[in-house]
Amino acid sequence: MVTAPEGSIGRVVIGAEELAQRVRELGAAITADYQGRPPLLVGVLKGAYVFMADLAREIDLPVEFDFMAVSSYGESTQSSGVVRIVKDLETDISGRDVILVEDIVDSGLTLRYLRQLLGDREPASLEICALLVREGAQTDDVKFFGFPIPPDFVVGYGLDVAEHYRELDSIMVFDPA
């Protein structure tokens, strides 16, 4: 039997229009920075896929796509502290200008792990583009980010709780029961 996660959807934190506007700005900033060296966008599945689809269409350069899947949370809303590669890249990134596209930087653990892993493969450059950054998270190495986000667990626009609510077009609070 398929069951919905225990809890309910609360207030809208970032609405669809606000998301679209900010994604346009991020696309413009990347377009300006990457003239003459079109980037390879590396999306972190599954949470980043909605953001990356919209972002790519706001970048006025011939971008390429690849994806990685990592698992760090399982089905809970708490970090397990363990990052595991579920799917690796298909592209050789050595000499490439790589932008790692993330849904949210929370503890920063996933990002630290991926930055190290991809950095070891000797890309020409490696930058991070994260839609959301948890307030108080360390953001020095996040070159492009959309919005700071309060401590509440959020869903929508690609973000899930136990695989639910990724399809919502706004970022909304999820209140566990």
Ligand code: IMP
């Ligand atoms: P970090 O390793 O703690 O930075 O966690 C990063 C990952 O945790 C993100 O890519 C998300 O998949 C997940 N995550 C963290 N906070 C939230 C949230 O509020 N909603 C949904 N997923 C979250």
Ligand code: MG
């Ligand atoms: Mg996730």
